[in-house]
Amino acid sequence: MAKKETRTDFWVYELLKDAGIEDKLTPQGSDISQIDNALKTASKRGTGKVGFPEYIGIVKDFVIVIEDKASVDKHIARDEKNLIAEDVKSITDCAVNGALFYGKHIIKNTNYKKVIALGISGDKKIHKISPLFIDERCSYEELPELETLISFSEDNILEYYTREILKEKTDIEKQTVEILKEAQILHEDIRNYGNIEDKNKPLIVSGILLALKEIEHGFLLDNLTGDQITTDGQKIYSQIENNLRRANVSPDVKRDKLLSQFSIIRDNTKINEINPTLGKTPIKYFAEFLYESIYKSIRFNSSSEDFLGRFYGEFMSYSGGDGQSLGIVLTPKHITELFCDLLDLKPDDKVIDPCCGTAGFLIAAMHNMINKTNDKSQQNNIRKNQLFGIEEQSYMFTIATTNMILRGDGKSNLENKDFLAQNPSKLQLQGCNVGMMNPPYSMGSKANPTLYEINFTKHLLESVTIDGKVAVIVPQSTFTGKTKDEQTIKEEILKKHTLEGVITLNKNTFYGVGTNPCIAVFIAGIPHSKDKRCKFINFENDGFEVSKHIGLIETPSAKDKKQHLLDVWFDEIEAPTKFCVKTTIEPSDEWLHSFYYFNDEIPSDEDFRKTIADYITFEVNMITHGRGYLFGIDNGVENEK
Amino acid sequence: MKNKLTLQDVEWKEFKIKDLFKIKRGKRLIEKNRHKGDVPYISATSSNNGITDFINNPLFIENNKLVVTTFCDSYYIEGNFTASDEITMLGNKNLNKYNGLFLSSMIKTNQSKYAFGRKAFTDRISTQIIMLPIDKNGNPNWQFMEDYIKQEEKEIVNKVVKYYQNRLDEIFKNVAGGGQTLNSIKYENVNWKVFEFKAIFREIKRGKRLTKANHIDGKTPYISSSALNNGVDNFISNNDNIRKFDNSLSLANSGSVGACFYHKYEYVASDHITSLKLDDENADEYIYLFMATIVKRLEEKYSFNREINDIRIKREKLILPADENGNPNFEYMSNFVKNIQKENIEKMLNYI
Numbered sequence: 001m002a003k004k005e006t007r008t009d010f011w012v013y014e015l016l017k018d019a020g021i022e023d024k025l026t027p028q029g030s031d032i033s034q035i036d037n038a039l040k041t042a043s044k045r046g047t048g049k050v051g052f053p054e055y056i057g058i059v060k061d062f063v064i065v066i067e068d069k070a071s072v073d074k075h076i077a078r079d080e081k082n083l084i085a086e087d088v089k090s091i092t093d094c095a096v097n098g099a100l101f102y103g104k105h106i107i108k109n110t111n112y113k114k115v116i117a118l119g120i121s122g123d124k125k126i127h128k129i130s131p132l133f134i135d136e137r138c139s140y141e142e143l144p145e146l147e148t149l150i151s152f153s154e155d156n157i158l159e160y161y162t163r164e165i166l167k168e169k170t171d172i173e174k175q176t177v178e179i180l181k182e183a184q185i186l187h188e189d190i191r192n193y194g195n196i197e198d199k200n201k202p203l204i205v206s207g208i209l210l211a212l213k214e215i216e217h218g219f220l221l222d223n224l225t226g227d228q229i230t231t232d233g234q235k236i237y238s239q240i241e242n243n244l245r246r247a248n249v250s251p252d253v254k255r256d257k258l259l260s261q262f263s264i265i266r267d268n269t270k271i272n273e274i275n276p277t278l279g280k281t282p283i284k285y286f287a288e289f290l291y292e293s294i295y296k297s298i299r300f301n302s303s304s305e306d307f308l309g310r311f312y313g314e315f316m317s318y319s320g321g322d323g324q325s326l327g328i329v330l331t332p333k334h335i336t337e338l339f340c341d342l343l344d345l346k347p348d349d350k351v352i353d354p355c356c357g358t359a360g361f362l363i364a365a366m367h368n369m370i371n372k373t374n375d376k377s378q379q380n381n382i383r384k385n386q387l388f389g390i391e392e393q394s395y396m397f398t399i400a401t402t403n404m405i406l407r408g409d410g411k412s413n414l415e416n417k418d419f420l421a422q423n424p425s426k427l428q429l430q431g432c433n434v435g436m437m438n439p440p441y442s443m444g445s446k447a448n449p450t451l452y453e454i455n456f457t458k459h460l461l462e463s464v465t466i467d468g469k470v471a472v473i474v475p476q477s478t479f480t481g482k483t484k485d486e487q488t489i490k491e492e493i494l495k496k497h498t499l500e501g502v503i504t505l506n507k508n509t510f511y512g513v514g515t516n517p518c519i520a521v522f523i524a525g526i527p528h529s530k531d532k533r534c535k536f537i538n539f540e541n542d543g544f545e546v547s548k549h550i551g552l553i554e555t556p557s558a559k560d561k562k563q564h565l566l567d568v569w570f571d572e573i574e575a576p577t578k579f580c581v582k583t584t585i586e587p588s589d590e591w592l593h594s595f596y597y598f599n600d601e602i603p604s605d606e607d608f609r610k611t612i613a614d615y616i617t618f619e620v621n622m623i624t625h626g627r628g629y630l631f632g633i634d635n636g637v638e639n640e641k
Numbered sequence: 642m643k644n645k646l647t648l649q650d651v652e653w654k655e656f657k658i659k660d661l662f663k664i665k666r667g668k669r670l671i672e673k674n675r676h677k678g679d680v681p682y683i684s685a686t687s688s689n690n691g692i693t694d695f696i697n698n699p700l701f702i703e704n705n706k707l708v709v710t711t712f713c714d715s716y717y718i719e720g721n722f723t724a725s726d727e728i729t730m731l732g733n734k735n736l737n738k739y740n741g742l743f744l745s746s747m748i749k750t751n752q753s754k755y756a757f758g759r760k761a762f763t764d765r766i767s768t769q770i771i772m773l774p775i776d777k778n779g780n781p782n783w784q785f786m787e788d789y790i791k792q793e794e795k796e797i798v799n800k801v802v803k804y805y806q807n808r809l810d811e812i813f814k815n816v817a818g819g820g821q822t823l824n825s826i827k828y829e830n831v832n833w834k835v836f837e838f839k840a841i842f843r844e845i846k847r848g849k850r851l852t853k854a855n856h857i858d859g860k861t862p863y864i865s866s867s868a869l870n871n872g873v874d875n876f877i878s879n880n881d882n883i884r885k886f887d888n889s890l891s892l893a894n895s896g897s898v899g900a901c902f903y904h905k906y907e908y909v910a911s912d913h914i915t916s917l918k919l920d921d922e923n924a925d926e927y928i929y930l931f932m933a934t935i936v937k938r939l940e941e942k943y944s945f946n947r948e949i950n951d952i953r954i955k956r957e958k959l960i961l962p963a964d965e966n967g968n969p970n971f972e973y974m975s976n977f978v979k980n981i982q983k984e985n986i987e988k989m990l991n992y993i
Contacts, residue, residue, distance in 0.1 A: 476946075476947075516946055594942040594943070594947060595953075597942055598835075598942070598957060598958045598959070599938045599941060599942075599960075600835065600960055602831075602833050602960070603934060603935060603938070607934050608930075608931065608934050608977070608978065608981060609981055610934075611930055611933050611934040611937070612930055612978060612981050612982055612985060613985060614871075615871065615902075615903060615930055616982070616985050616986070616989070618870060618871040618873075619804075620801060620989075621870070623797075623800055623801055623804060624797045624800075624801060627860075627876075628800060628804070629860065630862065630905070630906040631804065631905065631906070633800060633803075633804055
């Protein structure tokens with residue numbers, strides 16, 4: 001028994017380590033004298049003698065106290081009113097009850113006003129983690145169960161407090177709401193004052209944002225006077241050109257190509273004539289709007305804060321349902337970030353996204369890699385030489401390039417080409433060892449088998465270096481292999497490459513677009529071994545929910561769930577088969593969790609009772625409705641005919 | 642009752658609902674604000690006597706009322722209940738369970754007048770006219786309505802009671818030592834083992850499509866991919882181009898994917914049904930009901946978007962109790978279900 005308890009303690013210590021707070025919480029007592037003094041009278045039996053919780057300590061100004069038990073049976077005891085029982089037996093026997101006891105004791109005997117008490121039971125595989133918040137009046141609130149302690153790290157605890165305990169919106173949420181509102185306003189303004197096609201709206205916005213960068217070099221918004229000889233659009237256009245030169249976009253052909261996409265700013269008459277309602281040209285109005293609401297914020301925000309990206313995403317989503325009228329599906333930010341984590345990006349990786357759209361993956365990769373090094377020259381190298389993108393559609397390519405320039409990418413290794421037309425061996429020479437992709441969906445058919453998502457995947461696998469890692473987000477149907485062509489490609493992939501695993505995602509990941517996506521991770525250039533045990537994970541419940549009028553939003557549990565996913569992915573912990581099945585595979589299998597998983601949990605008594613009750617109800621229903629003959633009662637079929 | 646009461650032998654008259662009843666309308670309590678409890682929450686549904694939820698924080702409590710939904714479904718509610726704003730409640734001091742059932746069927750005869758665009762709201766219900774039997778003073782004949790329903794109910798109940806008494810006898814007869822053995826069945830002491838579908842079911846076969854237009858009325862249940870009413874969608878008499886099964890499970894491979902029901906009788910299966918038959922021809926209903934519970938768990942992993950096709954079903958697995966030789970323990974399954982059935986039937990027989 002004692003041995004088991006030690007194992008739990010050790011696992012809890014691992015949890016603390018994962019959250020980076022193992023130094024802050026100490027076992028069996030505290031090095032903070034006020035708390036240590038309080039514990040001197042904290043015996044759980046109420047004898048006034050000394051008593052120690054398993055771990056106690058302080059993160060920010062929260063006291064965190066942990067009581068753990070080896071068995072989940074001893075997790076919590078409740079009284080007849082369904083409250084957490086506070087009798088001596090419950091306190092000594094059960095994790096949550098013990099944690100509550102210590103939490104209250106700390107409040108009463110120290111000056112600390114906020115305590116988070118955690119009752120933890122079980123082990124790595126089967127466990128429960130229940131947080132309680134106790135305030136200065138000793139009243140407590142039960143918070144939703146967790147899988148990890150990541151919510152209590154230095155970085156997360158305030159957000160957790162704001163969202164879970166105060167139930168208020170955090171800064172990020174507030175910003176998102178504001179950004180959304182602004183994106184919507186601008187969108188409507190461009191429509192009302194400019195009469196511009198949806199497709200061109202993002203171009204106008206990105207063009208203006210490029211021009212605004214020239215403010216540091218002497219460009220003044222006041223220069224936009226509505227002059228009819230040199231129009232406001234022309235002035236902005238030439239600032240865009242200046243900025244492209246400054247960003248060192250070369251060769252000239254590429255710069256000219258980009259510039260030509262922005263010609264609408266110069267050539268559209270309507271946005272270059274003074275609008276009587278506005279008292280200025282619409283283009284100037286847009287520029288001022290972007291300057292006030294977005295540009296200033298980007299300047300003042302830290303570089304990792306992806307403010308512009310979110311504005312951009314929102315703005316695109318108004319261009320007709322998640323950018324669909326632009327022919328693209330934007331990858332949500334939490335997915336681009338998840339890719340970086342699943343592929344375990346290192347600062348010296350080279351990343352390619354051959355269907356880069358607005359460059360969401362590349363930007364996420366850039367931030368991720370830059371954050372992992374303090375070496376300025378390495379950071380610079382990441383921006384200049386370690387990010388590669390290909391985009392076929394020229395206006396998307398323009399937006400992607402602009403996007404990269406605005407985030408401080410020095411060189412923009414983006415190319416306006418058709419990925420499938422490229423020779424993968426040649427692409428391989430670029431030396432990219434990481435591939436990320438969200439290929440176009442549902443384009444493949446019998447007539448065009450190369451356009452199947454699975455073929456894009458194969459092409460990418462051949463375009464990165466041997467032993468490189470590739471992650472793709474595709475519809476689940478990609479791996480069921482409906483057609484012969486797809487089946488063949490799946491076989492070819494396994495002959496040359498290794499499948500690491502497939503993660504089934506939330507059905508609403510692409511909210512508004514009817515796709516059920518999944519992420520697949522491969523190792524390129526190494527044939528799939530027969531004994532390779534792949535991971536198939538059901539991550540449908542990822543902590544994101546659809547909120548009306550806003551779209552997909554993060555709930556407080558999302559961070560915790562993501563951490564759990566990563567722990568399972570990197571074999572840090574075991575998970576029940578409901579979440580993750582590890583198995584060998586065949587090319588003809590459907591490479592999905594739902595294919596390999598079957599419910600191996602023992603059913604409850606209740607399950608059977610329900611079936612039987614339903615059946616008897618049906619029987620009675622049939623007999624009383626004149627269908628008794630089904631059960632051998634032949635008399636009285638009077639309702640029949 | 643000496644002579645059989647008939648509806649033809651009484652006089653009928655028209656009544657406006659508002660002249661007969663005290664009328665009240667329910668109040669809405671949205672799902673988010675309801676707390677689980679024991680008070681039936683009645684709202685506009687065509688099934689389960691109008692009950693959609695059981696709550697403990699009703700905004701009001703009524704009893705002994707007729708209720709009418711906005712689709713003109715009508716039910717009699719005997720005990721305490723609360724109701725949504727889609728419900729009109731009708732009260733009268735003469736009302737009881739029996740004449741209540743009579744009245745509710747009379748009110749329902751007007752159902753065809755109402756639809757989504759024109760719902761049966763309280764004001765429309767109050768002016769609705771219904772036909773009722775009358776006494777010699779021209780008033781509604783409450784006593785006749787009550788007696789008539791009692792007479793009809795008796796006939797039906799007798800049938801049910803007889804059936805279930807036989808069933809109970811059968812259950813006791815089938816188990817050595819009678820009910821005693823059943824009580825000693827312990828759920829905890831079971832060894833569960835993984836089996837392949839292929840190994841358990843001798844026949845895994847899909848039904849055949851029969852479009853609604855081609856259904857011919859009859860007596861054989863037509864089973865399709867519904868989660869309701871044991872999967873029974875219609876009663877037909879078609880003989881050509883169909884696939885019939887009996888004494889087997891039906892599994893919905895499309896539609897309500899994963900719904901699984903037992904059928905003792907011969908049935909026609911649609912192409913959205915996969916029939917599962919055990920190796921043992923004589924496997925009893927109890928074993929099948931046990932299996933249905935486990936097979937039904939396929940609901941979790943299949944969906945509208947991911948149907949159970951023939952290839953997928955053949956490589957599925959399930960867990961079952963096993964005997965000491967590692968074979969499925971059919972005897973245990975059978976006894977386990979018998980035990981629960983016995984409890985249910987006894988409960989029901991005591992009531993009716």
